[in-house]
Amino acid sequence: MAVDMNMKILIVDDYKTMLRIIRNLLRQLGFNNIDEAMDGSAALQMLRATGDYGLVISDWNMEPMTGLQLLREVRADAKLKSMPFIMVTAESKSENVIAAKEAGVSNYIVKPFNAETLKAKMQSVIGEF
Amino acid sequence: MTGFSPTGVPGPAPTPDSSTGRASDFLGGLRLVDEIRALADYIDTARRDLVALRPQDIQERFIPTAADELDAIVQATESATEDIMDCVEALEGLGERLSPADTEILNGAVTRIYEACAFQDITGQRITKVVRTLKNIEERVGAMLATFSVNPALLAGAPPPEDTPAPLPPTHVAAVGDRPEDQALLNGPQHTGAAMGQDDIDALLRGPG
Structure with missing residues (x-):
């Protein structure tokens, strides 16, 4: 099934520059329906409010709620638990990847990353586009 | 003959055997006092050296x-x-x-x-x-x-202050809602060599479990 290029994507990062970078890269990939949040708790509110997001792309190291905790909350929520969730983070130790995997992450991108990597990981999660 | 006494008060006349033991105890006590005095001098010197280093400047400036x-x-x-x-x-x-x-x-x-x-x-x-x-x-x-x-x-x-800082x-x-062990996972960017590359991460994600 073809990917809906109008799907809502939520990007979560406490660096506004990184939000802007990811937004622009997504726009270049053809996705324009993008919302932003600056920490996990704000993102969780947005996800629960509408429930119509097709993908979450989240940083890890944020306060007050980290990306890992957001992921756990999403997976524990009956309505959100199947939400595709990509972690984009500078945390690159194996224990981080294992913790994210155990929490149910869909894919994991280490910063700094390029547009090609972002596209490849998105395709592995939501399908070819 | 009276025995040795740290207090300076003459003790009862010792037997030949106990006299040797008390002398040894007294000398040991003197060595302990010397060592405590040396330790106190060492601490005092360290304290003066610390003050000379102006540690408040490190903290405050x-x-x-x-x-x-x-x-x-x-x-x-x-x-x-x-x-x-x-x-x-x-x-x-x-x-x-x-x-x-x-x-x-x-x-x-x-x-x-x-x-x-x-x-x-x-x-x-x-x-x-x-x-x-x-x-x-x-x-x-x-x-x-x-x-x-x-x-x-x-x-x-x-005298030293009674209420030390x-x-x-x-x-x-800690981030709200994080488990205590999650704090240890916040390491930030790693140096090349210490960090896993994207290929390593992909392999770990594909691995069993």
Whole structure:
């Protein structure tokens, strides 16, 4: 099934520059329906409010709620638990990847990353586009 | 003959056997006193050396100044990155006026600039780690001062303060809802060699479990 290029994507990062970078890269990939949040708790509110997001792309190291905790909350929520969730983070130790995997992450991108990597990981999660 | 007594008060006349034992105890006691005195001198010297190092300067001047400078770097790079992004987005908008081939070249360059702008996030996190390290040094200096009861007034013969400063609280603020063990996972960017590459991460994700 073809990917809906109008799907809502939520990007979560406490660096506004990184939000802007990811937004622009997504726009270049053809996705324009993008919302932003600056920490996990704000993102969780947005996800629960509408429930119509097709993908979450989240940083890890944020306060007050980290990306890992957001992921756990999403997976524990009956309505959100199947939400595709990509972690984009500078945390690159194996224990981080294992913790994210155990929490149910869909894919994991280490910063700094390029547009090609972002596209490849998105395709592995939501399908070819 | 009277026996030795640390108090100077003559004791009862010892038997030949007990006299030798008491003399040994007394000499041992004298050595202990000497060692305690030497230890006290050592602590006093260490305390004076610490004061001479002006540790308050480390706490009150050097570390706050360094932390402020690092914060300024983060702010300056963030501001510059925003400017770069503004310019690149303006350039990207010109693509509609170009030929398809030129638009592709422009978009390729623009994408690379966006990717490169991620440096601001990475350097910001690295600088935050340095600031956290400085805070740790500051705390340890404070704890060391408290341990030695170092006060410049000591050099003038004043008694040590009764209320020594308590150690500063930890710098890391746990994120709300995080499990305690999650704090250990917040390491930030790693140096090349210590970090896993994207290929390693992909393999780990594909692995069993």
